Amino acid sequence: MKFRSTVPALVLLGAACLGCNKIPLKPRSPVPAGTAVFRFTRVVKGPLELSIDGTRIPVQQLPKGANSLRVSGLSVGKHKFFITSQHEIFSPDMGELDMDADQGRYLVTLTQQLESVLYGKSDALPPAEGLPGVTAVLLK
Numbered sequence: 523m524k525f526r527s528t529v530p531a532l533v534l535l536g537a538a539c540l541g542c543n544k545i546p547l548k549p550r551s552p553v554p555a556g557t558a559v560f561r562f563t564r565v566v567k568g569p570l571e572l573s574i575d576g577t578r579i580p581v582q583q584l585p586k587g588a589n590s591l592r593v594s595g596l597s598v599g600k601h602k603f604f605i606t607s608q609h610e611i612f613s614p615d616m617g618e619l620d621m622d623a624d625q626g627r628y629l630v631t632l633t634q635q636l637e638s639v640l641y642g643k644s645d646a647l648p649p650a651e652g653l654p655g656v657t658a659v660l661l662k
Contacts, residue, residue: 545630553626558603558619560591564633566610571647572658573604578650581658588660595655598623611636 545563553559565587572579572593581591591605596619604616613632621627 547630549628553628554594555624555626556596556598556621557592557594557626558596558621559626559628560593560605560631561628562589562591562612562631562633564610564635565589566591566607566633566660568607568609568660570610570660571606571650574601574653574656576602577653579652579656579658580650581660584660584662586662588662590661591658592661593656593658595653595657596621605631607636609636610634 545561549559549561566589567587568581568583570581570583570591572581572591574593574596579593593603598621601619601621602616603619605612606615611634613634614629619627619629
């Protein structure tokens with residue numbers, strides 16, 4: 523028997539399995555109505571900016587980073603969202619959430635770190651105005 527092609531294939535398969543992060547594709551518990559959970563594939567350090575329906579929402583940040591973002595208080599219907607950060611890139615970073623009356627939404631969001639050099643000092647953003655009853659929290 524010749525194992526010349528089998529051994530490299532097993533080595534590549536093992537390396538691929540060790541490199542995979544186990545991100546749950548479904549939430550552990552049902553997401554309540556009016557809530558959207560964005561599950562990140564990497565730890566997000568922040569600061570994170572979130573806009574829903576064209577309005578910036580204040581996001582409660584964590585000092586050591588977070589695995590997910592929970593947005594609660596959304597009304598039934600379609601909402602456009604946009605997520606951005608100075609240190610991370612998200613996919614999808616924008617889209618529509620179709621909120622039902624009986625359950626919330628759970629989205630797996632691919633996350634990539636962005637290492638960039640910015641010259642000069644950027645202007646500080648004004649505080650986010652928010653929507654009535656809508657809160658956004660980064661969770662570990």
